[in-house]
Amino acid sequence: MTGERYDVVVVGARCAGAATALLLARRGYRVLLLDRASLPSDTLSTHYIHPNGLALLARWGLLDALMATGCPRIERISHQVGDVWLEAKAPVVDGVDFTCAPRRQVLDAVLADAAVAAGAELRDACEVVDVTFDKGRPVGVTYRTRAGGRDTVAAELIVGADGMRSTVAERVGAPIEIEDQRLTCIYYTYWTGIGADFELYEQPGRLVGALPTHNDQTLVCAYFPSAEFAKVREHALDSYLDNIRATAPGLFDRVAAGTRTERLRGTNNQRNFFRQACGPGWVLVGDAGHHKDSITARGITDAFEQAAMLADCVGDGLHDEARLREGLRRFAEQRIARFNPLYRMALLAGTLDVSPYRLAVLRFLSTRPDLVERYFAVGAGIIESEQLFNRQLFAEMSAHRAGTPR
Ligand SMILES: Cc1cc2nc3c(=O)[nH]c(=O)nc-3n(C[C@H](O)[C@H](O)[C@H](O)COP(=O)(O)OP(=O)(O)OC[C@H]3O[C@@H](n4cnc5c(N)ncnc54)[C@H](O)[C@@H]3O)c2cc1C
Incomplete structure (x- = not known):
């Protein structure tokens, strides 16, 4: 055990954790960022970022670095529902007039590199296995080191940014406060030779999306009702292609003429919940605290917004227990006020209802x-x-x- 002391330990170094580490390090805090994955690496996620997410990246000085990786700009968005066609330019936020869909190994690395440049210490391939307590208050974490040993570090604030199955949430006993049933399942893969803006196609019980990403690839995803998952999974590639053919015939013709570049990925595990946001000495950001169906493609943008919200609420009050408690209370209040309406919107979209x-x-x-x-x-x-x-x-x-x- 090194027993090193930090101001903040952030568990999970992707869009929620790396962004939180970046913003807290920029405030002058000593931050340790731990992730069990070897980084940079991909993760199960399509990766559309809404313009307000890109506006935050711009505010943090990272948007140019992201676009310099060769991520294509998306300037037009379309959504066909039944026979109704809606199309417009990407909404403009703080002068950012495009959107994009960077691969996660690229986006998460831009964020983690910026966190390190701001002074945070990043240790990947390190899995947090426990939270340590003193008189009931979390005071640190124990993690498996890259070399296979164990280490315990102390911190005044433990940030759980470790995704939907959060170990931090489990160890601190954060209860689920709101939960709704699963609605959709999704399969997706990547194609070349297609070319696309951000395109959405919806028919009763089906939704298909196409997004341009790095290396001239287009991500094409297909949503089904969660209740159909067992059947869909039996012949996943056929189900995926049948969905595209039926929901978006024009896109299907382009897909049929294109080349698939990666394996098909899918999940039915899209839980819908809010966990308690925080308690003495701990807080949850990103999917760890609030998860919803990916159909509205909001997880990344929401993670950025939560990181900014948390850093503002903590401010310079981290070393003062009363101010920290008050800051975390405000974070919890702002989180539900901002994200509950978006959660409700995702639940509505997830019904795949075209009435x-x-x-x-x-x-x-x-x-x-x-x-x-x-x-x-x-x-x-x-x-x-x-x-x-x-x-x-x-x-x-x-x-x-x-x-x-x-
Ligand atoms: C199929 C699918 C499609 C999606 N499409 C979109 C989309 O188009 N746009 C969008 O905005 N969102 C989308 N999302 C949602 C988005 O992927 C998530 O909301 C986002 O990844 C949440 O980021 P996060 O940092 O909170 O968690 P994650 O990205 O899950 O990162 C958590 C990190 O914590 C680490 N970790 C976990 N446990 C431990 C531990 N014990 N110790 C150390 N490290 C640990 C993991 O290794 C991981 O790197 C999609 C999700 C899915 C499943």
Whole structure:
């Protein structure tokens, strides 16, 4: 045991953990960042980042570094629902007028490198196996070292950024506060020779997405209801291709003419929950504290937002127990206020419901470019859904149906 002391130990060094380590190190704290994976490495995730996520990367001075890795800019977004086609330019946030979908081994490395440049210490291939306590308060972690030994380090704050199956959450006993049933399962892989903007296609019970990423590859993903997983998995590649053929025939023709470059990956384990956000000496960020169906592609952007929120709430109060407690309390409050509406939106999207009513609303939006832009801004979490789907919209819809000018 080295028994080294840090201000903060962050467990998990991907988009939530590396971003948190970066921001706390920039505030002058002594930060240790641990991950059990050997980094850089890929992880099970498609990887679309909403414009507000990119705006945070820009604020942290990392967007240029990310784009310099050869990540393609996405400038147009489209969403076909049934026979309704919605298309617009990417929403603009803080001057960032594009989106992108970087491979995780690239994105996570840009963040971890920046954390290290800010003074954080990164130890990968180190698995945290326990949280240590003093009089009931977490005071450090024990981890398996790269060489196979064990080490215990002390810290005033333990940050669990260790994903949906968080060891930190389990060891500190963070209860699930809100939980909903699983809704979708997903399969995805990569193709060359396709070319795509961000394209979404939806039919009842099915959703298909295409995203350009590094090395001229296009990620194509296919969503199914979670209840169909056992059947889908039996012949996963056929199910995946059948879904694309039925939901997005034009995209299917491009896929059929392209070349698959990687194995098919999939999961049915997309839990929907909020865990308790924090307690004395510990806090959870990213998937560790709040997980939702990937259908709204928000996990990465949300992880960035939570990292920024936590760093602001902790501020310079880490060494003062009362201020730290108050900062963490504010983090918990802000987390639920910001992410509960987005969680509800993901639960709605996860039903894969294409009702006649929804189609009628979307058909009306499709007649007005300003409304289509707002529709994508809602999807990105830039404006709240009530700012679009409100009484004024429904009044305008009625007037449109009656043929009266608005
Ligand atoms: C199929 C799929 C598609 C998705 N598509 C999108 C998308 O398009 N856009 C989007 O924004 N989000 C998407 N998401 C969600 C997104 O991937 C997650 O929200 C995001 O990865 C969360 O980041 P995180 O840092 O919290 O956790 P993770 O990325 O899970 O990272 C956790 C890290 O903690 C480490 N760790 C775990 N346990 C320990 C331990 N005991 N000790 C040390 N280290 C540990 C792991 O090795 C890992 O590196 C998708 C998810 C899935 C499953």
